[in-house]
Every structure is written in structure tokens, then in C-alpha cells.
Amino acid sequence: MSGIVWALAGAAAAVIFAGMGSAYGVGVAGQAAAGVVTEDPNKFAKVLILQLLPGTQGIYGLLVAFIALSKIGLLGGSPADLSVTTGLLIFAACLPIAVVGLVSARHQGRTSVASIGIVAKKPEQFGKAMLFPAMVETYAILALLISILAINAIPV
Numbered sequence: 257m258s259g260i261v262w263a264l265a266g267a268a269a270a271v272i273f274a275g276m277g278s279a280y281g282v283g284v285a286g287q288a289a290a291g292v293v294t295e296d297p298n299k300f301a302k303v304l305i306l307q308l309l310p311g312t313q314g315i316y317g318l319l320v321a322f323i324a325l326s327k328i329g330l331l332g333g334s335p336a337d338l339s340v341t342t343g344l345l346i347f348a349a350c351l352p353i354a355v356v357g358l359v360s361a362r363h364q365g366r367t368s369v370a371s372i373g374i375v376a377k378k379p380e381q382f383g384k385a386m387l388f389p390a391m392v393e394t395y396a397i398l399a400l401l402i403s404i405l406a407i408n409a410i411p412v
Contacts, residue, residue, distance in 0.1 A: 270350040
């Protein structure tokens with residue numbers, strides 16, 4: 257396999273795995289949010305915010321993929337002639353957001369479900385309820401940072 261194939265596989269993994277995690281997280285939180293809104297439509301805005309939180313990992317994966325594609329010249333129209341080693345380095349640089357994005361979005365979705373339960377019973381505790389899924393976000397941000405720094409450090 258050529259280097260460009262490995263680099264493309266890394267970009268694809270970032271989008272696919274982080275996106276899968278976000279789809280799951282937003283989905284389970286949306287199910288919980290729908291139940292709350294059925295009982296009290298006035299809580300829609302609060303539960304919507306909590307539902308959307310796990311969606312950020314998919315955005316982070318997309319961002320890393322754009323950076324990787326730009327790095328290898330595919331977004332500029334002239335792809336670089338990458339060695340297998342360089343392609344593997346880009347692939348490896350995409351893995352942190354791919355793996356952490358998948359896992360953290362799933363856990364953030366479950367945490368959002370619990371926080372939606374808080375809002376259902378005590379809507380005045382929304383600020384506290386939002387902190388729980390936001391803490392899970394920290395690890396996705398760290399993985400995003402590492403992937404971006406690693407891709408930018410690879411000479412092409």
C-alpha cells in the first residue's frame with residue numbers, strides 16, 4: 257500500500273469512528289430528551305443542549321480529517337507523493353481522535369441521558385447537570401489537540 261492510502265485511511269478513521277460515537281451519543285440522549293419534552297415541552301431548549309454535546313466528537317474527527325487531507329495536498333488539488341512511512345505517521349496521528357472520539361462520545365451520550373434526567377426533575381439544576389457531560393468532553397478535546405499537533409509535526 258502506498259503512503260497516500262495510509263494517510264487517507266487515517267483521515268477516514270477519524271471521521272468514521274468519531275462520527276459513530278457521536279451518532280450513538282446524540283441518539284441515546286435524543287431518546288431521553290424526547291421523553292422529557294413529551295411530558296413538558298417547556299424543557300425543550302435545555303434538553304436539546306444536553307443532547308447536542310456528544311455531537312462534538314464527530315466534528316473533531318471531521319476537523320482532523322480536513323487537516324490531514326490538506327497536509328497531503330488533496331484539498332489543494334495536487335496530492336503529495338508520500339512514502340509509506342509518512343502515510344503511516346499520518347494514519348497514527350489520526351488515531352487519537354478516532355479512538356477517543358468513539359469512546360468519549362458514547363460515554364458523553366450516556367452522561368447526557370443522566371443529566372437530562374436531572375433537568376426533567378429539577379430544571380433549575382441545568383447548570384450543574386451540564387457539567388457532567390462537559391467533563392467527558394475534556395478528553396475528546398485532548399485527543400483533538402494531540403491529533404492536530406501530530407499531523408502538523410509530520411514533514412511532507
